[in-house]
Amino acid sequence: MNINFFLNLVILLLLLILPEMVFSQSTDFTIQEVKFKSQGVTLAGSILMPKNPFAAVVIVHGSDPVKREIEFATRLAKEGVAVLTYDKRGVGQSEGIYVGPSVGTNNIDTTNLNLLSNDANEAVKTFRTYLKEKKVPIGLVGFSQAGWIIPITASKNQQIEFMVLFSCPTITTVEQLRFQFYTNGNNNFWEHHTDADAREHIKNDPDKYQFVATDPKISLNMLSVPGLWLFGEKDIQIPVKLCIEQLNSFKVQGKPFEYTLFPTLGHDTSSENISEPFDISVQWIKQKTLNMKLSKK
Numbered sequence: 001m002n003i004n005f006f007l008n009l010v011i012l013l014l015l016l017i018l019p020e021m022v023f024s025q026s027t028d029f030t031i032q033e034v035k036f037k038s039q040g041v042t043l044a045g046s047i048l049m050p051k052n053p054f055a056a057v058v059i060v061h062g063s064d065p066v067k068r069e070i071e072f073a074t075r076l077a078k079e080g081v082a083v084l085t086y087d088k089r090g091v092g093q094s095e096g097i098y099v100g101p102s103v104g105t106n107n108i109d110t111t112n113l114n115l116l117s118n119d120a121n122e123a124v125k126t127f128r129t130y131l132k133e134k135k136v137p138i139g140l141v142g143f144s145q146a147g148w149i150i151p152i153t154a155s156k157n158q159q160i161e162f163m164v165l166f167s168c169p170t171i172t173t174v175e176q177l178r179f180q181f182y183t184n185g186n187n188n189f190w191e192h193h194t195d196a197d198a199r200e201h202i203k204n205d206p207d208k209y210q211f212v213a214t215d216p217k218i219s220l221n222m223l224s225v226p227g228l229w230l231f232g233e234k235d236i237q238i239p240v241k242l243c244i245e246q247l248n249s250f251k252v253q254g255k256p257f258e259y260t261l262f263p264t265l266g267h268d269t270s271s272e273n274i275s276e277p278f279d280i281s282v283q284w285i286k287q288k289t290l291n292m293k294l295s296k297k
Contacts, residue, residue: 028050032130041089043119045087048085050078050080050081052080055137055139055289056134057139057285058083058123058141059084059085061116063100065090065103066088069085072270089119110214117153120150121157124153139161139225140154141281147170152214152219155219161292168238169243170247171216171239172213172216175242190233198239220257226288229244230262230280231259232265233261234263265277
């Protein structure tokens with residue numbers, strides 16, 4: 001029998017026997033499709049698994065109707081971080097209904113944020129079963145709106161051991177909305193306004209929408225896991241200096257919360273075109289997970 005024919009036959013049989021194991025592979029990591037249940041719907045995603053990961057993370061979405069964050073997950077996996085990333089509820093292959101401004105609904109009310117938190121929580125529990133013998137710390141990495149979702153999720157699940165938050169608010173949803181209306185998408189906003197202007201507006205602006213505000217400080221006050229926030233000083237979606245002030249208050253209380261401010265950046269601190277925030281986040285995860293490993297010896 002031709003040896004190449006025989007090898008191809010063996011590979012084909014393996015693929016038939018193990019259809020749900022690995023559907024894509026590179027020299028750095030494998031990619032595996034995964035589905036899990038949350039609040040009555042099935043969510044679909046991908047697990048990117050390096051051979052010897054030093055940490056694992058679930059990616060939590062921002063506010064947009066986004067599918068799984070494969071590009072960002074790939075960057076992490078190449079650095080040795082195992083990743084579960086999934087299509088947001090109601091997007092891509094995930095069931096459910098997407099809620100957000102693009103479809104005329106409010107996605108920062110308490111009900112929706114708690115629902116998305118439950119999705120992230122189920123993703124963490126599912127990921128832990130796939131990690132099996134890989135006893136690595138598991139954390140949450142997220143963007144923007146995830147600043148409200150991640151603290152809620154981490155306060156529910158003791159399996160979560162760290163948090164990385166790109167351009168994420170530490171203020172209430174109402175305060176963020178007031179600021180966003182004030183900047184009105186103007187990229188030159190900070191050339192004509194001061195931080196004092198922004199604070200005054202946030203404090204006194206009448207609300208255009210009535211809903212129960214979510215305050216991340218309530219959940220953050222319950223947490224003792226390390227957290228890293230990465231901010232762009234020119235952000236026009238969140239008032240960064242006010243958010244940093246909140247974090248400094250937590251640091252004074254002894255909370256293991258850290259932040260890095262990038263003077264030239266705006267809201268998109270996780271872009272593939274900008275390496276520094278990402279590189280800092282990876283080094284921070286390495287250091288924190290190493291500390292966790294040493295403390296458990």
